[in-house]
Amino acid sequence: CTRVMWTPPLRESFSYPFLVLQMLLLTYILRIPNINTGSLIALCVSNIFFMLPWQFAQFVLLTQIASLFAVCIMGYIDSCKLQKILTAHMVSLVVCFILMFGNSMLLTSYYAASLVVIWGILELSPKVLKSVRREVYLWVIEGCAWLFGTVTLKYLTSLVFGIADDAHIGNILKSKFIGYKDFDTLMYTCAAEFDFMEKETPVRYTKTLLLPVVLVVFGVIIKRVTTNEKYANIMLLYGGLFLLQLVYHALQLLAYSVLAILIMRLKLFLTPHLCVMASLVCSKQLFGWLFCKIQPKTLVFAILALMAIEGSANLQTQWNIMGEFSNLPQEELLEWIKVNTRQDAVFAGAMPTMASVKLSTLRPIVNHPHYEDAGLRARTKVVYSMYSRKPAKEVKRELIKLGVNYYILEESLCVSRKKPGCSMPEIWDVEDPANSGKIPLCTLMSKDSRPYFITVFENSNYRVLKIPKE
Structure with a gap:
């Protein structure tokens, strides 16, 4: 089974078929002695279709060019052939940058930095390292040059252009190796699929x-x-x-x-x-x-x-899973919003719920599930402060600054705990240790939202809090 547990079709699900095509074309290019222009164009197009639905495709392509570079320094592919493949990658990266309306995260990515560094190594290596390419110490030198150059160039380009959209990716990797924790990192690593x-x-x-x-x-x-x-x-x-x-x-x-x-x-x-x-x-x-x-x-x-x-048993297990999506409380919430709020009323709440609110009611929202933008991450952090232990007055003040009229509170987020340290109040304890030990604000709001908020709707899962202007 190639599907990931518990999740509906994701962005990478739409991208993956194009990766299969891309790897087929790359294998063909590696097989033929002389690369023709048509093959490179096809590789470039497949790269574009792979990256467009899922901007994290750049990390998969990073592993691909790293593998090709390793093959090159081991002497199994000549540098001229690899440079032609790199050219196709560079062109597809620029095209995706344009088609994604100038997504700067692509141009300051490890993938873009790696393409430039590998090209530079291929140009300079024959002049600087005049020796037999298959010697192991040369592999180490060129490999270290690639690693150091990629990290350095990525850091410098992000610094020069002031881009921090993918800063959380580095933090996620740090959390895997040294136990680093912050709010954005825990939002990822507390989910089973990112563990x-x-x-x-x-x-x-x-x-x-x-x-x-x-x-x-x-x-x-x-x-x-x-x-x-x-x-x-x-x-x-x-x-x-x-x-x-x-x-x-x-x-x-x-x-x-x-x-x-x-x-x-x-x-x-x-x-x-x-x-x-x-x-x-x-x-x-x-x-x-x-x-x-x-x-x-x-x-x-x-x-x-x-x-x-074993395969037939696995298939039978999957076929026996019967289910039907039903979320009546959310349907009640969305119907209430459409009937009882103005068209320009601004909503805030949990990211998945906000996507449903925008899609089904067309009301303005201040945050949504796209987390690969530094500004949006900052807004989401403010919105999720409702699940912290901060004072209600402080949280209300920050929400008003965002222009929020209604806040959708979900009690399940306040009490659910996928694993130790992963309830929303516990995540906030890492970010805001000064208020650690106090009763979570979401718990207080579930009991009585006054005087800072007014409860205008409530069912088994959701509570809508109106934010009166000061």
Whole structure:
């Protein structure tokens, strides 16, 4: 199953089919000795369609060009060919920047910085490092130059242009390694889909034999790569650059594995690539020595039969899940808003609820689920202060500054706790330790919203608080 748990179709769900197409085109480009213009144009277009629905696609493409650079410094692809691929990436990045109405987050991203740094290394390396490219110490030098250059250039461009839209991404990564915490980071990491990969996933991979088969394939690839230089040259000459493709896809698999382990949601990219790598068990170039002893059809049929035992059980489990979306309290809320509030009444509340309010009632809102904008994150933080332990007077004053007329309070956000330290009041304790220990404001508002707010609607899930002007 490639779907991520508990979530409806997400932005990356719409992007992923274009990534499959993009990787197919890239594999074809790596396979042919001479790149034609049509292939580069197709790669550029697929990049654009991959990035447009999901601006975080840049991080996936970052792993791709990093893998290609690693393949290059290992000597499996010449720098001229890689530069042509980088050109396609650069053009697609600029086009996406324009089509996204000047989304500056793209031009100051690690992806953009990495493209420039790799190009610079490819230009300068032959002049500065005049030695045999396959020597290991050169791999280390160029790899460190790429890492240091990418981070430095990204930091400088963000500083020069004053862009902080993706600052929270670095903080999320810091939280994974050193336990860093702040409000924006906890808003992500407290959600299960942004936590580390759960232990059940590798267990399921193992039970379906997907992981064992991939490990065998990976081991054979490593053996091929570490064979003597003469044999590698024969593979490159007669295998249609077969070894180059293997090394790239193996490195890409490692990159996807790291992403999925750090952020469970990104196993969306890992699982299909595991299946692609597992299909190499049918490769005569890799397993020709085994096919001399066992019929290929017999081996493949046996593996599929063993996989089907657990696979059929998984399918049956998924087919048995029956459900229907129903949220009557929210329907009551939206109907009340349409009937009892003015068209220009401004609303604030939880991000998912605000999306429904905007879509269904067309009322103005001050925050919504798009969190990749520094200004919007700041507004959302003010809105969510209703779930802090701050004084009601202070929260009201900040909401009035945003122009809010009505606040939609959800008691579930006040009391729900997905894991220790992840209720909204606990998240605010990290951000606002001065008020730690006080009763959460949302709890007080649920009992009596006066004198700073007026309760004008209430049902089992929602309470609408009118904010009287001072």
